[in-house]
Amino acid sequence: EAHGTGTSIGDPMEVEAISRVFQKDDGRNHPIRVGSVxxxxxxxxxxxxxxxxxxxxxxxxxxxxxxxxxxKKLNPKLNCGKLGVEVVTNNIPFPGYRNGPSRISVNSFGYGGANAHCIIEAVDESKPTNGLLTNGQPTNGQLTNGQLTNGHGSGSTESVFLLPISANNSSSLNKRVEALSKFDLSSVSIADLAYTLGERRSHLAHRGYIVAKQSSITDNVSIDNLQTSTLGQDIDPKASFGFVFTGQGAQW
Known part of the structure; x- marks a missing residue:
């Protein structure tokens, strides 16, 4: 994933740099696929x-x-053929080379000279991990004070969940928490509740959250445990919005 701003000089320099780094592999017999969002x-x-x-x-x-x-036409200065680079112009299956994990490198360059690069690796979803890896391998354990345990005995921990709650104003936010606390939560899966609140509810302007555990969910869900941002303010319905199109860079 290239920074790819479409400039006549910047793009060729970036493509050449990508080629110089990733075409060092003598065993590579395929072009480097690049693109830009x-x-x-x-x-x-x-x-x-x-x-x-x-x-x-x-x-x-x-x-x-x-x-x-x-x-419609690539900048000839890119020298894609010579550099072993291919700009992806059609939706294609993700390449799977050497039976290893799929990875994407991401470039991002700041106008002031800051350059960043990260590598993202796909997760093998066929191996349940409970979100933990040990030396790159999945494990069914948990972390306690930074130490891996097997989930049993005195070292085991209980999962903590974030319950997001939002409303149009602070009064409605409190009423939502009060309404939720009146349910018989002892028979409710906290994982399902967290998912529903996070993915199946509208995210309104005034927001808060409650940190809860399955074993203490009834006690946790209360106004006293509601955390809100100190910056939270009720939205003025008369407020207007402005859109700024700055062109190159953010120095407007």
């Missing part, structure tokens, strides 16, 4: 690196490489 969503400036990471993560999850859209 900026052709899909534009330049999100300070969030452009995060946007690329989201694209890369989805590509790994779906097993497909999305195209770099809108390309």
């Amino acid at each position: 900026k052709t899909n969503l534009g330049h999100s400036e300070a969030a452009s690196g995060l946007t690329s990471i989201i694209k890369a993560t989805l590509a790994l999850q779906k097993g497909e490489v999305p195209p770099t859209v809108g390309i």
Whole structure:
């Protein structure tokens, strides 16, 4: 995933750098597939690196490489053929080379000179891990004070869940918590509750959360345990919005 702003000088320099690093592998007999999410969503400036990471993560999850859209003619200065680089212009299955894990490298360059690069590796979903890895291998244990345990005995820990709650104003937020606390939560799966609140409810402007455990869910869900941001404010319905299109960089 390239930074790929579409500039006549920047893009050729980036493609050459990618080739110099990744074509060092003498066993590589295929081109390096590159693309940029900026052709899909534009330049999100300070969030452009995060946007690329989201694209890369989805590509790994779906097993497909999305195209770099809108390309009619490549800049000849890219020298893609000579450098062993291919710009992905059609949706393709994610390449699986050497039977190893799938990975995507992400470039993100700041206008002020900061350069960042990260490598994202796919998770083997056929191996349940409870979210933990030991020396790169899945384990069914848990972490207690930074130490791995087998989930039994005095060293075992109970999972903690975040219950997100939102409303249009602070009064409604408190009422939502009160309504939730009146349910018989002792028979409710806290994992299901956390999922429903996070994925199946609208995320409104005034937000808070409760940290809870399955064994103490009835006691945890209360107004006293509701955490809210000190910056939270009720939204003024008369507030107006402005959109700024800055062009190159964020120095407007």
